[in-house]
Structure formats: structure tokens, C-alpha cells
Amino acid sequence: MPAKFDLKDSSVVVIVGSGAGGGALARELTTQGVKVVCLEAGRRLQLGDIENDPPKMRQKMGWLDLRYGEGDVPRINPVNTCKTVGGSTMHWTANCPRFRDFEFRALSTYGQLPDCNLADWPLTLREMDPYYSRAELMLGVTGTHGIPRLPESNNFMVMAAGARKVGYKDFDTYNMAINSQPRDGRPGCLQAGFCSSGCFANAKWTTLFNHIPQAEATDYFDLRPECMATHVVTDDKGVATAVRYVDGEGTVHEQKARVVCIAGNTVETTRLLLNSATSRFPGGLANSSDQVGRNYMRHAMTMTAGVMPGEVHAYKGTQTAGVIRDEIRHDPSRGFAGGYQLHTLSFGPEQVANILSPGGWGKDFATSLRRYRNLAFMITTGEDPPQQGNRITLHPTEKDRFDMPVAVVNYRLHPNTRAMIRHSQERAAAVYRSLGATDVFHATEFAATHNMGTARMGNDAATSVCNKWGQTHDVRNLFVSDGSLFVTSACANPTLTIISLALRQAEHLIAQLRSGSL
Amino acid sequence: MKTTRRQVLLGISQLAAAAALGACGRSPRQAGASHDDLELLASVAYDILPYPELPAALYVQAARQILESGGADVAAGLENVRQASSGTPWKDLEETIRIDILKSMQDSAFFRTLRGTTLQVLLRDPATYAIVGYGGSAMEHGGYINRGFNDIAWLPAAPKN
Numbered sequence: 001m002p003a004k005f006d007l008k009d010s011s012v013v014v015i016v017g018s019g020a021g022g023g024a025l026a027r028e029l030t031t032q033g034v035k036v037v038c039l040e041a042g043r044r045l046q047l048g049d050i051e052n053d054p055p056k057m058r059q060k061m062g063w064l065d066l067r068y069g070e071g072d073v074p075r076i077n078p079v080n081t082c083k084t085v086g087g088s089t090m091h092w093t094a095n096c097p098r099f100r101d102f103e104f105r106a107l108s109t110y111g112q113l114p115d116c117n118l119a120d121w122p123l124t125l126r127e128m129d130p131y132y133s134r135a136e137l138m139l140g141v142t143g144t145h146g147i148p149r150l151p152e153s154n155n156f157m158v159m160a161a162g163a164r165k166v167g168y169k170d171f172d173t174y175n176m177a178i179n180s181q182p183r184d185g186r187p188g189c190l191q192a193g194f195c196s197s198g199c200f201a202n203a204k205w206t207t208l209f210n211h212i213p214q215a216e217a218t219d220y221f222d223l224r225p226e227c228m229a230t231h232v233v234t235d236d237k238g239v240a241t242a243v244r245y246v247d248g249e250g251t252v253h254e255q256k257a258r259v260v261c262i263a264g265n266t267v268e269t270t271r272l273l274l275n276s277a278t279s280r281f282p283g284g285l286a287n288s289s290d291q292v293g294r295n296y297m298r299h300a301m302t303m304t305a306g307v308m309p310g311e312v313h314a315y316k317g318t319q320t321a322g323v324i325r326d327e328i329r330h331d332p333s334r335g336f337a338g339g340y341q342l343h344t345l346s347f348g349p350e351q352v353a354n355i356l357s358p359g360g361w362g363k364d365f366a367t368s369l370r371r372y373r374n375l376a377f378m379i380t381t382g383e384d385p386p387q388q389g390n391r392i393t394l395h396p397t398e399k400d401r402f403d404m405p406v407a408v409v410n411y412r413l414h415p416n417t418r419a420m421i422r423h424s425q426e427r428a429a430a431v432y433r434s435l436g437a438t439d440v441f442h443a444t445e446f447a448a449t450h451n452m453g454t455a456r457m458g459n460d461a462a463t464s465v466c467n468k469w470g471q472t473h474d475v476r477n478l479f480v481s482d483g484s485l486f487v488t489s490a491c492a493n494p495t496l497t498i499i500s501l502a503l504r505q506a507e508h509l510i511a512q513l514r515s516g517s518l
Numbered sequence: 519m520k521t522t523r524r525q526v527l528l529g530i531s532q533l534a535a536a537a538a539l540g541a542c543g544r545s546p547r548q549a550g551a552s553h554d555d556l557e558l559l560a561s562v563a564y565d566i567l568p569y570p571e572l573p574a575a576l577y578v579q580a581a582r583q584i585l586e587s588g589g590a591d592v593a594a595g596l597e598n599v600r601q602a603s604s605g606t607p608w609k610d611l612e613e614t615i616r617i618d619i620l621k622s623m624q625d626s627a628f629f630r631t632l633r634g635t636t637l638q639v640l641l642r643d644p645a646t647y648a649i650v651g652y653g654g655s656a657m658e659h660g661g662y663i664n665r666g667f668n669d670i671a672w673l674p675a676a677p678k679n
Binding site: 037050051052055151152153158160161164165189190191193194198200201261309310311312313315317348349351353354359361362363365366369370372373414435452485 | 563566567568569581616620624633637638641642647648649650651653654655656657660661662663665666667668669670671672673674676677
């Protein structure tokens with residue numbers, strides 16, 4: 001049953017965040033008898049709170065606090081993350097690709113790109129393989145370990161027919177953490193769509209309805225929703241001793257800790273580290289390398305919509321209904337380094353109106369929306385190289401209601417990313433035109449959901465924030481447990497890798513706790 | 519019978535008048551202003567997203583929401599529209615003139631509110647779903663698994679392996 005630990009209990013591991021990284025780590029630790037206090041900024045939803053209503057669900061579970069953007073991102077709220085128990089596993093469309101081998105070795109494979117900070121990961125696909133396997137089994141990823149794939153939807157069948165016509169070979173309904181049949185106490189998918197607004201059927205894997213209750217079934221898990229961590233407290237020896245947080249009533253508490261793990265999704269993880277500066281750590285916690293907040297990566301992302309000669313009704317079925325993998329390779333003859341995937345996505349008419357024709361109005365606009373029924377959609381997710389100047393910082397003057405400086409996300413598209421986007425738009429357009437699409441549109445202005453790189457791993461403490469276990473070089477009992485760890489972005493959706501890294505980190509952490517070195 | 523713009527605007531006018539009657543408890547000035555503003559805004563909203571099939575009430579609802587959001591932008595925007603149309607009622611203006619007036623203000627904060635709210639109200643309403651071909655919320659119907667998620671019939675047949 002759920003535990004309740006004392007604020008002065010300094011034997012607990014404090015995890016900040018209950019999403020993919022924090023939730024997976026909490027389950028691993030608690031099921032092996034380690035006491036965990038999990039601080040989650042958001043509230044806890046029940047299955048009955050989920051509706052097929054994206055704007056409403058954004059109010060219920062989105063991160064709505066102000067963030068600023070600079071560069072090639074929206075000025076206000078440049079990232080789209082969640083504030084709720086379960087974190088972004090509530091919002092994700094549940095795509096579960098693994099990284100490819102070459103993507104762990106970006107620097108060796110591509111060579112350094114101009115103005116970039118490419119590096120190889122301090123671990124390989126071979127080392128990650130057992131953790132990927134465990135994660136896939138935990139999540140019930142379709143198309144892996146004999147788990148049947150999801151059926152083909154209209155939107156997928158359009159993409160697949162076009163893919164076949166233009167000569168692509170590697171496409172299917174993808175590897176998804178959505179049940180194709182009942183599994184693990186959860187039902188099969190009802191093809192309702194709205195995956196990114198939470199799955200009312202509970203066919204989609206989330207930490208809220210899987211890892212969190214599994215952790216609560218032990219006697220070692222104390223989940224505290226609506227508790228916003230504001231500082232990691234360190235002593236004069238440079239050891240983390242507690243986490244300060246503000247609860248739902250606005251009261252400030254300090255939870256003592258033996259170990260602190262931060263999994264707040266890149267923007268919040270960065271903000272917490274930078275906000276925990278002391279005279280010993282003047283540039284922010286674990287930031288002697290000056291890399292905290294730098295190397296911020298999204299993905300090369302662009303949406304392509306084809307006006308097809310017949311009706312598609314792309315909104316029917318899982319939002320991600322399938323993938324084309326043929327462009328996931330390093331082939332400099334295409335004019336850029338790294339690869340990209342093409343996968344379907346779907347949007348409601350209001351989103352389509354705003355994405356495809358920002359500011360549009362009038363008769364022609366109204367007429368074009370009548371073709372919504374004929375639209376097929378896919379999206380590019382491509383590797384985005386790390387740049388030192390792409391950086392999350394604290395606003396110099398503006399603070400939020402927790403008295404924390406507001407985050408500023410500075411991001412500029414690298415020429416490599418621009419070239420990749422152009423290439424993928426041409427290929428995606430060719431797929432739809434091969435079937436007689438009368439019109440093809442592209443859109444690139446998105447708030448990012450994939451946020452990575454601001455506490456990168458590496459073997460050298462001078463150039464990275466964390467070691468290959470996600471343990472910070474500067475503070476030995478402080479860990480980072482989310483996408484901030486990524487050295488490079490690959491072109492894979494990050495969640496499966498975040499979870500696999502968390503499983504790997506948990507093993508290391510438990511071994512260190514048992515040996516007494518932590 | 520095919521519905522026309524004129525019929526939608528007539529509906530808007532009647533609804534706005536009814537709203538004014540319903541508001542007679544308030545001060546005459548307030549009620550009068552809200553009646554005229556409501557009718558004008560709803561008529562302009564029609565030109566933002568003109569669907570003659572839609573009930574006039576949806577455009578009035580959009581107008582009401584814009585008025586309720588009630589910033590200085592809205593009051594100033596309405597004043598600009600009235601000045602630009604030199605007192606001619608919106609429903610009697612030529613289409614080209616209406617479009618020119620709206621174009622001249624399309625970068626203003628007022629226009630962004632006008633467009634944003636109109637799209638929000640109209641595109642979230644089931645009456646519009648039928649026009650654009652959208653199914654909306656699926657949870658109360660058991661998803662689309664038995665309602666056509668894989669019923670596409672016009673694609674070239676996939677080769678058999």
C-alpha cells in the first residue's frame with residue numbers, strides 16, 4: 001500500500017517527476033525495496049477524467065505555466081509538456097522505436113558538423129539492448145517479442161500505398177505501446193483517436209495506470225502530487241541533502257534525501273538545476289562543465305498533409321498509425337547528416353485550420369476546410385544536432401508563482417535540420433502525389449514535445465553533466481533521469497530510450513546503495 | 519432549399535434583437551450597445567468562416583464570447599469597423615467592401631480575437647463536423663473500431679505476398 005515517509009527521513013530517494021523516466025525509476029526502486037518519495041508538480045487524474053476533447057484535456061494535464069521562446073520557436077510556450085501524474089506518458093502517441101546503432105555514434109559516423117557539439121554516447125546499442133528489451137516487454141510494444149501489431153487504419157493505408165508507389169520497402173503499423181489485444185490487465189485499442197489527450201480506454205501505456213500503481217503496491221512509494229520542486233539542497237561538502245518544494249496549498253517543505261533523481265522533462269530539469277545554485281555551485285548545480293541547459297535538442301519536425309482524391313477520415317484510429325523507416329540512415333548524398341522517420345499523425349479540424357493556414361479566414365479558407373475529410377497526414381521526426389547556443393536559461397528578472405525564474409528556451413534550426421526538413425517534405429509530398437493528391441501542404445511551427453540534451457552524458461566531466469549512468473559528475477548522489485541525458489537526439493521518439501536508461505540507472509543505483517557507496 | 523448568407527444574417531439579427539429584449543433589466547444604454555455590437559460582430563464572424571448551412575445561433579455565440587472577453591481591443595475594433603463602413607449596416611455592404619475592411623485590420627489584436635474565437639466556437643461544434651467531415655469525440659461510441667477506421671475503398675490494391 002502507498003507509504004508515507006517523514007520529511008526528516010534521510011534514507012529515501014527523492015524522484016522529481018512521475019513521467020516516463022521518473023515513473024519507470026520509481027517502479028524499479030520500490031519493487032526492490034528502496035524507499036521513494038516522488039514529487040509531482042501536477043495533480044492526479046483518474047481514468048474517468050479523460051475526454052476526447054484536446055483543449056479541455058490540455059487544461060487538465062498540460063504544463064500551462066509561462067515559458068518564453070527565442071529564435072525559431074514560438075515566443076510564448078515554445079514547448080508542449082505535461083503537468084500531471086504520469087507526465088508526458090499521458091500525452092504521448094506511444095511510438096516506441098529504438099535508436100539505431102549508428103545513432104549512438106553520431107560524431108564517429110557523421111564527423112563534426114559546423115557549429116555543432118556532436119559527440120558519441122558513452123554507451124552502445126549492444127549495451128542498451130537488454131534494457132530496450134525489458135522496456136518493450138513492460139510496455140507491451142507491438143511488433144516486438146511476438147506482440148501482434150495494430151491493425152491498419154485509413155490514414156496508414158494511404159501512406160502505405162504511396163510508400164509502395166515511390167519504392168519504399170520498410171513500412172508497417174509501427175512499434176506502439178498501445179495494446180493490439182488485451183494485455184497486462186488493460187484492454188485492446190478501440191481506435192478512438194485522441195491518443196495525445198489521454199487514452200480513456202486505457203489501451204495506451206502510461207506510468208499513471210501502470211508503473212505508479214505497481215510502485216504503490218509495495219510499501220515503499222510515497223507519491224506527492226501537486227508538489228513543485230524548487231531547489232535541490234546541497235551541504236558544504238557538495239552533497240545533495242534534501243529537495244525543497246511547494247505543496248498544493250502553497251506551503252514550503254523540505255524533504256531530506258539520500259539520493260535525488262530529477263526527471264522533470266528537459267525544461268524543468270534544467271530549471272531546477274540552475275535554480276539550485278549555491279556559493280559552491282555558482283553556475284547552477286552539477287554545472288562545472290557549463291553544459292547544463294546547453295545542447296538543447298528538439299527533433300527536425302514538419303507535418304505534411306495531402307488532399308487526397310477520396311475521403312480518408314484520418315482522425316479515425318490511433319494518431320500514429322504507422323511508420324516509413326527507409327530514410328532512417330546516414331547518407332550524405334541526401335545533403336544532410338543523420339536520418340528521419342515518417343509516420344502518420346492526425347489532427348482535428350481546429351488544429352488543421354491553425355496549422356495549415358495560420359491567420360486564414362474568408363470564403364476560400366472555409367471552402368478549403370470542407371476538404372478536411374480528404375486529408376491524409378504524416379509527420380517527419382528527424383535527428384537534430386546539438387548546438388551549444390541552443391540553450392535553456394533562467395529569465396533574469398521574471399519569476400513564477402513559486403518564486404522560480406521563468407525558463408527561456410533559445411533554439412535555432414541548424415542548416416542540417418533545415419536541409420533534412422526540405423528533403424523529407426519532398427519525399428512525403430511524393431508519397432501523396434503518387435496517389436493523385438490534388439494539393440500538399442507543410443507546416444513546421446510546433447511547440448516541441450521531444451525535448452532533449454541539456455544535461456548530457458559523457459565520460460569527460462569537463463564536457464558533460466552526467467556519467468553514463470546519469471549520475472552527475474559534480475554531485476555524486478544526484479542523478480538525471482529523463483531526456484536531458486541524451487547526447488544526441490537520433491530520429492527516434494525519445495520515450496522508450498528514456499525508460500530504458502531509467503531501468504539501467506536503477507540497477508546501478510541499487511548496486512551503489514547496497515554497497516554503501518551512496 | 520439551399521440556405522444563403524442573407525438567411526443566416528436575418529437569423530443573426532433576430533437573435534440579437536431577442537437578446538436585447540432579454541437584457542431589458544440592464545441599463546438601456548448597455549442593452550442597446552450589446553444588441554448592436556452582438557449583431558455586428560456575429561455578421562462579421564460570418565465573413566471569417568462563412569458556412570451558410572450553420573445555424574445563426576453559432577455566429578451569435580461566437581460574438582457573445584468575443585464581447586464577454588471584453589478587452590479595449592474589442593471596443594476599439596468595433597468602432598473601427600463602424601467608421602470604415604461609414605454607417606452602412608454590415609449586412610448591406612458589398613462583399614468586396616467587407617473583405618477590404620477586414621483585410622485592412624487583419625493584423626490587429628481585435629482581428630486575432632475575432633478569428634480565434636470564431637474558429638474555436640464553430641470548429642468545436644458538431645454542426646460544423648458534418649460540413650468538414652469530422653467525427654468528433656468517439657469515446658461514447660466505443661471508438662472507431664467498428665465505425666470505419668479502416669473502410670477506405672479508393673486506394674490501389676496492395677500486392678499480395
